[in-house]
Amino acid sequence: MNKRDYYEVLDVRRGASEKEIKQAYRRLARKYHPDVNPNNKAAEAKFKEITEAYEVLSDSAKRAQYDQFGHQVFGAGAEAGRQPGGGPGGFDFSRFDLGGPGGIEDLFSDLLGRHGQGVQAGPAKGEDLHYTVDLRFEDAIRGLSTEISLQRHAPCSSCSGTGGRTGGQFYPCPACEGSGRARGRFGLFGGHQTCSRCRGTGKLPSSLCDACGGAGTVLTTERIAVKIPPGVENGSNVRAQGKGHAGRLGGPPGDLYIVTRVRPHPFFERKGDNIYCEVPISVTEAALGAKIEVPTVDGKASMRIPPETSSGQIFRLREMGVPHLKGTGRGDQFVTVKIILPRNLDTRSQELFRELGRLHPENPRRAIWK
Structure with a gap:
């Protein structure tokens, strides 16, 4: 046939x-x-x-x-x-x-199988959860402790995760005769495999739990405390062990992975573990040198501007960048200075600039034509 x-x-x-x-x-x-x-x-x-x-x-x-x-x-x-x-x-x-x-x-x-996973043997680890958290730029650098609300499968309190009705009996699985293993149907691919009826436990409840319908878990909404370590960046995964879905038949719970989404900052820019910014300085500060205050993620920091500083010159503040997520220490902060010319020059100021030009007549563009 x-x-x-x-x-x-x-x-x-x-x-x-x-x-x-x-x-x-x-x-x-x-x-x-x-x-x-x-x-x-x-x-x-x-x-x-x-x-x-x-x-x-x-x-x-x-x-x-x-x-x-x-x-x-x-x-x-x-x-x-x-x-x-x-x-x-x-x-x-x-x-x-x-x-x-x-x-x-x-x-x-x-x-x-429960949750569409197919047949699994006996107790099994729960599924992992993923949750996205929005962070300010500063919180990603410094770290943050917060609470999140999410839905997860938790062990059923009515049946303690067994899936059977409280006080009910369990009987040997008729498909595998209580062994938890059943022989495959086809000889060419024969051999014993996990019993799909009892999922390898070897027993079945005489009646299913009313609260969870035999699943052993129930869907709950929980508030979970999470700690975001210093130094995370956009797209980082922070693992909260054991905070995922409950395991099946007494198996361990899955993990919760916090995915960070960091909002951009109007002043700072991050590249790796270094921070970059641009700071304006006056003509006088650039010409004569000065000690100025610059913003950092930790507050104000003092920085020395040497005499004859050019616009676009970059200064390095060591250990003022992002804490290394793995290991110790921090990155650096790089400050680019930009000379800001005075506006609305009066007659006296214009005369002083002309006098300065006569004292220093060199052409700054001379090197271009060499």
Whole structure:
């Protein structure tokens, strides 16, 4: 008997994504499962066909071999490797039993796993969270302690994360007989794998928790204290360990990653761990020298302007830049001076500038023409 193309069975295109294949299987499994269609041999055969197709197309290695060789790679060897009762006319539906605890919800959590992650063995670490924080330029340099409000999956307080109703019993999983491991369907790719019914725990609750519906976690809104270290920049990731989603079946929680978004500053510019700025000085300060105050991220700092300073000259303030995010010490601040000429010169001031020109008649553009 010729088998139908697996992509045709699931009604998906050959280039379908893993997500599209899962969605197609969920839709068809819900429609043709024997518990939904009791005493319907046609639905039973259809369910067997779509499950066989899904077990191949949902596995990247099996799918690649199927795409290259077709059904022949899952021929006699595959049939020989089936469990008793798994051949034609004796397909084992115990893995997809809808009559036990969880009903049809349990079927689809078996197929896809909580949060769409697929089947995982026993306790598993929770998913990581990402949260963007807007920072002022100064806060990114100095660091900041603040609180954020976010939604995260926390352990269910009603069932302590077990997924079972308080005071209820747990019984051995019928699919794996309490071992947490089940044999694969196809002999060519045989071997034991994590039981998808109980996710490797070997047991199932007699009734699901009313508060979390068997998930073991509930979605909550929490305020979390976070500390932004000095020296972060735009796009930095600050890790808050254990502040992500709760783990599954007693697994450790995920982490929270704070993504920093730093607003630009009207005066300072950051390049790496150095800070740059431009400071105006007068003609007199440039000619005779002076001691001036310049702004830094830590406040005012004193800087010496030597005599005969030119406009555009750069001065360095050591250890006045950004703290190194990794390690000790800081970057530097670089100050570019810009000479500002006096405005609205009166007659006396103009005479003094002319006198200065007569005393220093050199042409500053002479080097251009050499």
